Amino acid sequence: MTDLHDQRILVLDFGGQTTQLIARRVRESGVYCEIHPWDISDQVVREFQPRGVILSGGPESVIQEGSPTIPSAVLGLDVPILGICYGMQAMVHQLGGEVQAQAAHSEFGHARVTLQDRARLFDGLQDHSSDGKAQLDVWMSHGDRVEQLPEGFTLIGTSANAPGAIIANEAAGRYGIQFHPEVTHTTQGAEILRRFVLDICQCDGLWTPDNIIDDAVARVQETVGADEVILALSGGVDSSVVAALLHKAIGKQLTCVFVDNGLLRLHEGDQVMQTFADNMGVHVIRVNAQDRFMEALAGVTDPEAKRKIIGNLFVEIFEEEAAKLKNAKWLAQGTIYPDVIESAASTSGSAHLIKSHHNVGGLPSEMRLKLVEPLRELFKDEVRTIGVDLGLPPIMVQRHPFPGPGLGVRILGEVKKEYADILREADAIFINALLRHDLYNKVSQAFTVFLPIKSVGVTGDGRRYDYVVALRAVETIDFMTARAAQLPWDFLDEVSRTICNSIPRISRVTYDISSKPPATIEWE
Numbered sequence: 001m002t003d004l005h006d007q008r009i010l011v012l013d014f015g016g017q018t019t020q021l022i023a024r025r026v027r028e029s030g031v032y033c034e035i036h037p038w039d040i041s042d043q044v045v046r047e048f049q050p051r052g053v054i055l056s057g058g059p060e061s062v063i064q065e066g067s068p069t070i071p072s073a074v075l076g077l078d079v080p081i082l083g084i085c086y087g088m089q090a091m092v093h094q095l096g097g098e099v100q101a102q103a104a105h106s107e108f109g110h111a112r113v114t115l116q117d118r119a120r121l122f123d124g125l126q127d128h129s130s131d132g133k134a135q136l137d138v139w140m141s142h143g144d145r146v147e148q149l150p151e152g153f154t155l156i157g158t159s160a161n162a163p164g165a166i167i168a169n170e171a172a173g174r175y176g177i178q179f180h181p182e183v184t185h186t187t188q189g190a191e192i193l194r195r196f197v198l199d200i201c202q203c204d205g206l207w208t209p210d211n212i213i214d215d216a217v218a219r220v221q222e223t224v225g226a227d228e229v230i231l232a233l234s235g236g237v238d239s240s241v242v243a244a245l246l247h248k249a250i251g252k253q254l255t256c257v258f259v260d261n262g263l264l265r266l267h268e269g270d271q272v273m274q275t276f277a278d279n280m281g282v283h284v285i286r287v288n289a290q291d292r293f294m295e296a297l298a299g300v301t302d303p304e305a306k307r308k309i310i311g312n313l314f315v316e317i318f319e320e321e322a323a324k325l326k327n328a329k330w331l332a333q334g335t336i337y338p339d340v341i342e343s344a345a346s347t348s349g350s351a352h353l354i355k356s357h358h359n360v361g362g363l364p365s366e367m368r369l370k371l372v373e374p375l376r377e378l379f380k381d382e383v384r385t386i387g388v389d390l391g392l393p394p395i396m397v398q399r400h401p402f403p404g405p406g407l408g409v410r411i412l413g414e415v416k417k418e419y420a421d422i423l424r425e426a427d428a429i430f431i432n433a434l435l436r437h438d439l440y441n442k443v444s445q446a447f448t449v450f451l452p453i454k455s456v457g458v459t460g461d462g463r464r465y466d467y468v469v470a471l472r473a474v475e476t477i478d479f480m481t482a483r484a485a486q487l488p489w490d491f492l493d494e495v496s497r498t499i500c501n502s503i504p505r506i507s508r509v510t511y512d513i514s515s516k517p518p519a520t521i522e523w524e
């Protein structure tokens, strides 16, 4: 059987905001790729054996002393290279061309590139035309510009502020583009990346959902053999897809532990049991630990302390259950590719702790279980796609992210069951309204926050003095930055009325319009 990973593209990261998007577009074209930092060793580059290399954008300037460079092994490989923005400038600089700082001619946002010559990567692509020349709508973000091409390169496209917007050395399969093909604002961007990996690098498009599932199933079977595996099932997308995948791979050798901590959304516990235990026949142990969590959280108001209590108690309960499963040798986890990239970045010291994220299923340190992480290579959208193919309900797979500590970080200050019950009702009204109005998939994450303060209201029956909730809906690509979604006013009005009319303990509904930064997405 062909290994899906044999034909692969190396994406070298120069610190660009959208490097992960490049990798996602490559995968969508059906080709496996990995992101590695620009300073990987020549040996790693050679061992990787890529069919092609994509150099990402980045915040620095190649003219500055000590700026990131392309590893010499990459330039020594006989495979196609596509340099994007900083990646193109680094290529020009290192191959003997010239890049100049042109602060007065910076280009950010929409721009139009005119094709001056032909190149395989662009032939036939056109959004507009001018004087018989094809033009492309692109997204630019650069200060420096290419002034002189390296030997062997020709000028293919120009924009108002980037005389070298597209350059190519067709014979060597080397291309440079000043704009960002990975963002949707570049209309033909996905097609350019598709052509690069399929036509120029000659990959076959093996990376398809069916093949990914077959490969993951085979690898799990090979790894765990006849051993038993346990999985902490949270009901979130990642652990749900791991459960479905492992069930397909090893059936009854899998036991899932589902801990109901009392901080789940409305009916969530029952839905998890129905989907997995009832419909799919997965072996799931449900632990009703609501009271234990509420007792542990009583009187605690500090957000980080709450996170730690919830995370530690989860591990404690999970260990108790695991201890009962004497034959389990493996712990399955829903680690996905962005987690792998981020933890690589944090070990290199560049990450900053803002909130400690306790992912449900964090490896209890003293448990002697080996790890199986079948989603380690996958982006979230790939996880979702294979989840649906594995038979999970689309609504479960398309769900917005839900933090490990659940409603624990959406009830400000002390967590009480009374507050959680009120919040669940309000949140269900908001989320169902988003679904009904076809807005749910237009925002990246939406939820309700419980504020333990009282406010005066007036209803037909008289005065009300009760709690406040805040609605939060954000748009984001990477959850590192976000902006409040501009939900229609009428919609917010409807949700607010429904909440106040049907939940007597709520007197007021607010909408959070803060961006991240300076706010965070969750309130705690």
Ligand code: XMP
Binding pocket: 307, 354, 355, 356, 357, 358, 359, 360, 401, 402, 403, 404, 405, 409, 445, 479, 516, 519, 520, 521, 522, 523, 524
């Ligand atoms: P913030 O609030 O930091 O959230 O802007 C960014 C994303 O992370 C999620 N989040 C968490 N996820 N455990 C998790 O598993 C946590 O403690 C946690 N805190 C925040 C948040 O929902 C958003 O998607």
